[in-house]
Amino acid sequence: MTIFEGPATSAPGLSVLETVITFLVIPTAMFVGIAVIAYALTAPKKSKTSSAITSIQ
Template sequence: MLNNLVSGLSMINQEDGTIPGPALSALETVITFVIVPTALFLVISLIAYAATADRKKSEKSVITHIE
């Protein structure tokens, strides 16, 4: 009886006429749903930080400033 319930659960989300694609391996799943989003977040964060970070003030040079 339990096997009938479990096998019925896998069919709940499938629509008529759909053919499921190949399954992802555990490594592909981790790369797709953990590593890629984390890397994108870090890249976007670094770009935003670099674009809005305070600029280093240039020190007065002997060539451009006379005391």
């Protein structure tokens, strides 16, 4: 009985396009998406004009 099992088999490698998409495009898109959501939730609000419903003149 040995502690070694059979030779490890490796998975097929990624192509250049798959590597670029996986490690560059997807993380960049996620960063931009999260940044846009964070900005949309914390952006300064525009001042609203007074309405006839909310103010008495």
